[in-house]
Structure formats: C-alpha cells, structure tokens
Amino acid sequence: CSVLLLLTGCGVEADFSSHPSDQVWRAMQAIAEQPDYDHDDYTKRWTVIENIVHVDEDAHRIDIERQLERVLVRPRTRPLHQEEHWSFQVTLMQDNQVLFRSVSPAIPAHVQFEADRYFASVRRLLAGLPPPEPIRERLRNESDVEGGP
Secondary structure: HHHHHHHOEEEEEEOEEEEEHHHHHHHHHHHHHHHOOOOHHHHOOOOOEEEEEEEOOOOOOEEEEEEEEEEEOOOOOOOEEEEEEEEEEEEEOOOHEEEEOOOOOOOHHHHHHHHHHHHHHHHHOOOOOOOHHHHHHHHHHHHHOOOOO
C-alpha cells in the first residue's frame, strides 16, 4: 500500500510569475490540447493516440487523459512496441505557480520527465518562439474568430 501511495499523486511545480496569468493560462491550455512528443532523441519520441482534455475555468485546472504509443527501434535489437497512458492535472495556482500532478499510479521519474516536457512547451510558447505547427494553426484560427490579426 505504501508503494502505491508513493506512485500516485506525484506532483511537480513550475514558476511562471514573470508572465501575466491570462497568458500562462492560455499557454497551458494550448499545450494540453496540442501536445508535442517530437524530440531530437528518437528514444523520447511518441505518437499521441488519444488526448482528452477537460478545462475547468473556475478552478484553473486542466484534466488530461492521454494515450501514447511508439515502436522503439534500436541498433541490433528487435523493435519494441510501447504504450503509455497518462492521467494528470495541471493547475494554475497563486502567483502563477503551475502544479503538474499525476492522478494515476506512475513512477516519479516518469512524472518528472513528462512535467518537464509540458513546462518546456509552455515556456517556449510564452517566450514567443515558434510553437509546433498544430498549435500555431490552432492559435491562428482562434485569432481569426476573435477578429485578431
């Protein structure tokens, strides 16, 4: 039971206090809805099979259910089919602290890696660096609807 307790409820926090809350919140949503699992290191690349996102505006919380898979091919080994299921929450707290928390059993190091990936994507979007194409297209469509440039 104590092992299960250690594996559930793992959380990682990040500080986004240098950005306005509304920008952080929009970036959090965009990254949740359009995750980027492309990576220079082929051992860290995944394909998103399913991504279910529920946004609770009042609680400033995003619930994410995600199914990933890949076929990992390494030199001199057989291809390895892997699947990963994530169930986590990201919450915008006071002073623009963001809590990334696994709500299903998970190895803490895996939660840390997934949180780091999520936070890096949010930081990239907030910094104005070009986001991955699907996010860029979604943001372009939103600005068209809102009468933006």
